[in-house]
Amino acid sequence: xxxxxNQVEHVARLAxxxxxxxxxxxxxxxxxxxxxxxESMNRxxxxxxxxxxQAVALQNVLRADQPHQSLDRDKLLAQAxxxxxxxxKVPKITEG
Amino acid sequence: xxxxxxxxxxxxxxNRLFLAGELSAVEITESVLQRIKTVEPKVTxxxxxxxxxxxxxxxxxxxxRRAGDTELGALAGVPVAIKDNLCTDGxxxxxxxxxxxxxxxxxxxxxxxxxxxxxxxIVGKTNMDEFAMGxxxxxxxxxxxxxxxDPNRVPxxxxxxxxxxxxAEEVPISLGSDTGGSVxxxxxxxxxxxxxxxxxYVSRYGxxxxxxxxxxxxxxxxxxxxxxxxxxxxxxxxxxDSTNAGRTPPAIxxxxxxxxxxxxxxxxxxxxxxxxxxxxxxxxxxxxxQLQALGASVAECSLPHTEHALAAYYIIAPAEASANLAxxxxxxxxxxxxxxxxxxxxxxxxxxEGFGPEVKRRIMIGTYALxxxxxxxxxxxxxxxxxxxxxxxxAAFAQFDALVTPTSPIPAWGLGEKTEDPLTMYxxxxxxxxINLAGVPALSVPCGFAGGLPVGMQLIGKHFDDHKLLQxxxxxxxxxxxxxxxxALEGGL
Numbered sequence: 001x002x003x004x005x006n007q008v009e010h011v012a013r014l015a016x017x018x019x020x021x022x023x024x025x026x027x028x029x030x031x032x033x034x035x036x037x038x039e040s041m042n043r044x045x046x047x048x049x050x051x052x053x054q055a056v057a058l059q060n061v062l063r064a065d066q067p068h069q070s071l072d073r074d075k076l077l078a079q080a081x082x083x084x085x086x087x088x089k090v091p092k093i094t095e096g
Numbered sequence: 097x098x099x100x101x102x103x104x105x106x107x108x109x110x111n112r113l114f115l116a117g118e119l120s121a122v123e124i125t126e127s128v129l130q131r132i133k134t135v136e137p138k139v140t141x142x143x144x145x146x147x148x149x150x151x152x153x154x155x156x157x158x159x160x161r162r163a164g165d166t167e168l169g170a171l172a173g174v175p176v177a178i179k180d181n182l183c184t185d186g187x188x189x190x191x192x193x194x195x196x197x198x199x200x201x202x203x204x205x206x207x208x209x210x211x212x213x214x215x216x217x218i219v220g221k222t223n224m225d226e227f228a229m230g231x232x233x234x235x236x237x238x239x240x241x242x243x244x245x246d247p248n249r250v251p252x253x254x255x256x257x258x259x260x261x262x263x264a265e266e267v268p269i270s271l272g273s274d275t276g277g278s279v280x281x282x283x284x285x286x287x288x289x290x291x292x293x294x295x296x297y298v299s300r301y302g303x304x305x306x307x308x309x310x311x312x313x314x315x316x317x318x319x320x321x322x323x324x325x326x327x328x329x330x331x332x333x334x335x336x337d338s339t340n341a342g343r344t345p346p347a348i349x350x351x352x353x354x355x356x357x358x359x360x361x362x363x364x365x366x367x368x369x370x371x372x373x374x375x376x377x378x379x380x381x382x383x384x385x386q387l388q389a390l391g392a393s394v395a396e397c398s399l400p401h402t403e404h405a406l407a408a409y410y411i412i413a414p415a416e417a418s419a420n421l422a423x424x425x426x427x428x429x430x431x432x433x434x435x436x437x438x439x440x441x442x443x444x445x446x447x448x449e450g451f452g453p454e455v456k457r458r459i460m461i462g463t464y465a466l467x468x469x470x471x472x473x474x475x476x477x478x479x480x481x482x483x484x485x486x487x488x489x490x491a492a493f494a495q496f497d498a499l500v501t502p503t504s505p506i507p508a509w510g511l512g513e514k515t516e517d518p519l520t521m522y523x524x525x526x527x528x529x530x531i532n533l534a535g536v537p538a539l540s541v542p543c544g545f546a547g548g549l550p551v552g553m554q555l556i557g558k559h560f561d562d563h564k565l566l567q568x569x570x571x572x573x574x575x576x577x578x579x580x581x582x583x584a585l586e587g588g589l
Binding site (some may be wrong): 011014015019052053056063092 | 199200202203294295335401403404407408418425427428429430431436437439442447448453457459460461463464467474477479480481482483484486522533
């Protein structure tokens, strides 16, 4: 299926990627060709085939709910681009 | 009694010599660091070299040995390199991406803890395709790793540096990660041994996630015994990875007369289809005859859904990646744009500036496949095809102990040759991808040369039959001389 430029812009918004005009153009063409290849799957009748999400069947892996030592806060904050008073700091979250 | 060529020794031998007091850990480390210094300008396998940390650990190990400590470990005194998507406490971990440039993890991956616990000496972090997305190593944003057999060719990927470092004798062993062939394919193209363990055998805790249902950490080595030694150290239960199978692999013993008597091997015809290089096919045919000479029975078989596995993979892996890579948003770690006035703009720009073209491409495909209105047509369909691919393997393993295929249909290609069209690069993974979808183990072992470039044979096994694959590969290796072949780096590149 050929993707339109509008669709590419919509997907980029969903993915939180600010693409350049040149990237939008390249991806419109490249993604269309990749999807075209992927659609070869449609030749297979899978109406009675259950999906597999994980190859080694493990379900509901539980552990005891016990407190344990977590990572050091200062060490974690040291990796944040910006922080203040023990919190990660970000630009304003409301627009306008 | 350190010699100038100490770095050439296998991990198994280095460990023995160290434990016997014939070589100190410091001598071994210095020899390896010197070798890295000499050939690294020609290969560029490393992103970070941790010489001081390695020497410090080596000194401690030497004191412990002198003090009579007898619990030094299966890799005591052995230098090892690890892929730069494995978290190392206090040492940068970049996934070869601008978005993680300068990132220093606050903890060690489970495999790193296990390496330290076994006495291994981590000498550096290796180059890779950005976030493990690629088949040539060329998607690294920090430079290109070259194939030690021919500097104008790719080493394969995505674990490009880990494969090249072992082939160039910079380290005896290394770790990579394999989501669709990223250990086996570069192992084949660089002429070394590489294992993709059964899904769930090795903890993924501390491996920066690409596609969580496919990712598995695996070892590289120059011979099968070293590969098995490293696998035994990293595999096993870990409660910090809820997809870990909680199993410890059986002790793997090598020795005696190499024999494959009673072993039933299948040769799936789809893996020898159009597109396979004629010399690669010839090497495989010879290898299969050698497996027969060792006593194995060999018969042709079919994995009918092979051609659809690639399509399913290129939906499933990007879909999982688009979710996993959502965490790189400029908030808690990694790159943040300098020019954003609001939060949404900060997300979009930080990600656009930090991710390279292939990573963006896969995030886009994955996001599209999971988006409202397309989920059933792409993502669900791909997961149904995955079931069919798994059934193919189940049916084959009802008849055979293991399957034999080429690892890559072609030997190493020229740098820049496949970068224009992403689809041609994707098609190079056709022999390795179905294995990850099924979660079964597979290894690549050298089986000769095509036009002077290494060729790899892939052995595929049942879930948790990793030890059997290693034993079959060991028998094959014993009756050939491929493990002794080394690239002539000294001749100058």
